Amino acid sequence: MWDAHCHVDDRRFEETREAVLERAWLSGVEGMIVAGVEPEGWARQRALALRERGRIVVTYGVHPWVVSRSGEREWRRMIGQLEGALRQGRQEGIAVGVGEIGMDHSRRVGEDSWVAQESAFREQLAIARALDWPVVLHGVQAHAQILSILRRDGIPASGGMVHAFSGSFEVAKSYTALGLSISFGGGVMQPQARKVRYAAKMLDAKWLLCETDAPDMLPAPLVGQMVWNEPANLRFVLAELAFLRGVTLQDLEAQTVENTKRLFSLCKSER
Template sequence: MIHLIDSHAHLDDCKYEADREEMLDRARKAGVVQIINVGYDLASSARSISLAARYPFIFAAVGIHPHDAGEAPEDYLDRLREMSRRQGVVAIGEIGLDYYRDLSPRDVQQRVFREQLALARELGLPVIIHDRDAHGDIMDILRKDGIGPAGGVMHCFAGSWEMARECMAMGFYISFAGPVTYPNARRPKEVAARVDLSRLLVETDAPYLTPQPRRGKRNEPAYVRYVAEEIAALKGLSLEVLARATTENARRLFGLPEAF
């Protein structure tokens, strides 16, 4: 049996309201032993905590996504700090910058990002970084602020090999999602092939970014296997070796218990 960890999902999304139990059952049958459910604002962070309390194989991350940075209340850091003490919370995320949609002013995105990096350092938690069309500013902030010894993960990585190499030197893991399976995804494939196995994670970002074999359908954690299969092929490894490494990496980063 192949065991995998989906290191980034949003299973509190309303798209799962009708069949959440069945979806989770499919994930378990597909070999997904643990899932990190990632918040993007205060409400979704609270829902992630609720899912972690309900299901022993789900863990939560709490944070403010750059899309929601402009709506963050004044006391958001205090509320995230309190949430981080709840059982099952293993990271601050997803946080970062998004210059593709620019749903929040860029200066606000940067301020909220840096404040949450500081919170993660204070709490000794890893960070989950969202970076879309903001590579330069992301790296400038990370160089100046740092992430602390708990490390972090570059979620759904879309940068260059040079960026990945610098991120790994900072203490980051590099995670890939469904786009690495797309036929025209030349750069993600090249980077995934080169990332050291000890620094690699796999994810779905469900319900988004469905892998190629299921493209056009709602994504779900069971499909993380397609991501793992693609990367294993790119690296010339067996699925068993890739799965074992990424599972160990996720456990190490997030401090997860063994689940089998």
């Protein structure tokens, strides 16, 4: 299994990180893509990826939540550091994409940040296009806006993924028509998430990825058993996806690993 999107660098894992990683490897996770949210975390991601070469690769970006809580000077300064970090990460053989970037129009973030979110998203998208690296997109209640920006500005030829997909099958098809993969997380395990479950069932297998988004998105059946989600829980997401699609766990695992490696050129960056 490859966890296509998680945050094992997160401060919430400060005390438990080694055990969390050990449980991931023991559960059958071969590797994970650790997505960036802000420069302070990029340094922690880098240290982990250098240590766990081949098993942990990273993407760097400035998350829309970080943009929404920062002043304009601050988020522009962060984005100013992005290209240098990406180039260094590529040289080190650990960075494979740009993200997470995108837009979030949920109640979690203030409406007054929407304009800043859009600017930050478009600037980072432009960097990804210039470098031709895959993008890792965060989109919550903003799929129409994100799709219209992607169509207007363009996406990198190397594509990208929509992480923790929360939309309908129609929305998923709009993304795949642009060449973007769709990643499902613990959200598919919620029985009431009918739209997302239908999208997970119907999506063409070549676009399918799976993730934990750990420490967030703890699958509903595990609430009460643990506080934070972790990559070892990927097997539950994978099992649910296999059930929804009526395929064997082994086939789904092979397919999603292949999709992840292809999208992020992981065979090429392995040393």
